[in-house]
Amino acid sequence: MSFLSLIFSAIILTTFCCSSLIVAQQPYEGQAFTDCYNTNTYSKSVLGYSCNGVNKSCQTYLTFRSQPPYNSVSAISAMLASDPSQIAEINSVSETATFETNKLVIVPITCSCSGDFYQLNTSHVVVHGDTYFVIANNTLQGLSTCQAMMNQNTNLTTKELYSGTRLSVPLRCACPTKNQTDVGTKYLLSYIIAQGDYVSKISARFDSDTGRTLEANGLSEQVSTIYPFTTLLVPLQNPPSSSQTIEPPSSSPSPPAPPSTSSNNSTKKWVYAFVGALGGGAFVLVIGIIIFCTFFRRSRGTKGVNSIIVSESFEALEKPLEKKEEKGSQDFLEALSGIVQSLKVYKFEELQRATDDFNSTYLIKGSVYRGNFNGDLAAIKKMNGDVSTEINLLNKTSHSNLICLSGVCFHDGHWYLIYEYAVNGPLSDWIYYSNNEGKFLNWTQRIQILLDVASGLNYLHSFTTPPHVHKDIKSSNILLDSDFRGKIASLGLARSTEAPEGEVPLTNHIVGTIGYMAPEYMENGLISTKLDVYAFGALMLEILTGKEVAVLYEENRQLSDVLNSVLNDEDGHQSLRHFIDPSMQWSYPPELALFVIRLIHGCLNKNPAARPAMEEMVQFLSRTMSNSLSWELSSNISGDQGTEGFLDGRETRTGSQSTT
Ligand SMILES: *[C@@H]1O[C@H](CO)[C@@H](O)[C@H](O)[C@H]1NC(C)=O
Ligand SMILES: *[C@@H]1O[C@H](CO)[C@@H](O)[C@H](O)[C@H]1NC(C)=O
Ligand SMILES: *[C@@H]1O[C@H](CO)[C@@H](O)[C@H](O)[C@H]1NC(C)=O
């Protein structure tokens, strides 16, 4: 521990004596990571990189090599506590993308000091065969160490790991020291060393200087041996780019690349500044729209406005607005659309043209119309009252599993929101076997949709600030695109989970759908992300049984009772046949079905705290999905054996419905 105290005194000294003092950089962990129980090896940075940087927190990057089941944007973002849209952007892929095995993926993260060490906390749910070493080395590829994980999970009573235990996992990251920022280093990339890597090769790949990389890791030309599945800090002046994820040809050792040209750097900088400004613009827009929507409503004299956003200073603005109401709103919206191009402001005439003047043949359901904008389809939803929540949320979120809002229109006191069009309509049209009009989803499609919904919810819960609860998850609010991928719609009831400091977020205004509403919400109006987890459990139940939750709810005292027959049965397979949607014709993997039923059981727990987090559900369902794909493959090869009763000629697992 003497080393630590040395670093510590160095930090204290620098804070007192300012710049010129030399700050220790991060020593390379070496082979110590393999020796989980020998505390003598703790002397290196095996517990984490010490908190010696200029800032206590910074934006930085990790690398990860895609490995099933952690081979998609959603699975990697869930495992490494990163924002899926940022992963997609920096790797130049879509948010639904799956990476080929062993592809290097860049993962943007926020790294912060936690006591003596920099780290990013994530969590891992123990599966069969896990040890601290296996999790750190094999699953996380060295982004954590067994020592650091044991150090952080001292609250566990034994060193034995049991399946289902949730571990807190510190990921290795660091922020630049004074010495490093002085020479222009902005980021320290936590790069996972691969077989055949050496320091100059890694440095060249990321346009970094070999000398500085060695220095950053306490290595030197003489002592530069590095090991696979350990992290090397690579000092970067600019964020890494997707071109650097392409494996360089494995030729003979090449000299470090010449320092990158400054013109190139400065263009990049401009791009980032521009992107930043755009982001800022979006934020202004969101605030603008909330304010606008709120006092606009007031100006129309609607009763019962209870918004907290309107402050006195805005009251003064009401009068002038009232006079040129319609015109004012149009100008306002057009001004906004200039700032953020993603949200188009439509003229009402355009909507009329797209829907043949709201002709009933264009009506989808309720007040939702299908619009044809020169061949591009969109859904148009007419809304009254407060649309600020939905615009606000959808505009600042961007996730492939949330329906995308593409435009707005205001006409004659009504709002029209224009959304991306989901060709296959609501999930509710597909899953109830008593009235699905011959529409059918196979097992894998069902699991994929569940994974999609879980990913979308995880995004709302973990990656919006403040976190949001959807509050109205149900089958009719999940839309299916042409590939049968699920998208969450109707964010009109969504709200932030935050309450004024020290208060429990509560509501006395219970809204939602019977069967999907969690008991604590119906009884006490308690609001948390666990409401969505309960509703998601109900949705999973519907997808598996093909029955409407409202019916199941009436038949059973508690929704979770529906599961008892399967869970309490010695031979679960027999009861499964009665449980699973008969239209699946027994074509499902029974082990995975039982696993999903156990997940449902967890989600429907009466105690909200005992329900899993959406993040865990994403992990579980990613695994279920990859196992389902293997099952599908093997049962296709074996000529559909084991799909007894499968005779009515419906194409289930091949043909146009299967996802590609
Ligand atoms: C800090 O920077 C100086 C030169 O600016 C260099 O001589 C010194 O070795 C650096 N310290 C460390 C620990 O890398
Ligand atoms: C440290 O924080 C300041 C203020 O937030 C920021 O301007 C600066 O770029 C940060 N430095 C690094 C190296 O991240
Ligand atoms: C990470 O988790 C540990 C233990 O749960 C906690 O003490 C620490 O403050 C967390 N650190 C960060 C940066 O969130």
Ligand SMILES: *[C@@H]1O[C@H](CO)[C@@H](O)[C@H](O)[C@H]1NC(C)=O
């Ligand atoms: C660490 O994990 C990798 C990848 O799974 C594996 O090949 C390697 O053998 C592991 N290292 C040790 C020391 O077990």
Ligand SMILES: *[C@@H]1O[C@H](CO)[C@@H](O)[C@H](O)[C@H]1NC(C)=O
């Ligand atoms: C141990 O602490 C971690 C992080 O604070 C937490 O996630 C986990 O649930 C705790 N485990 C037990 C058994 O208390």
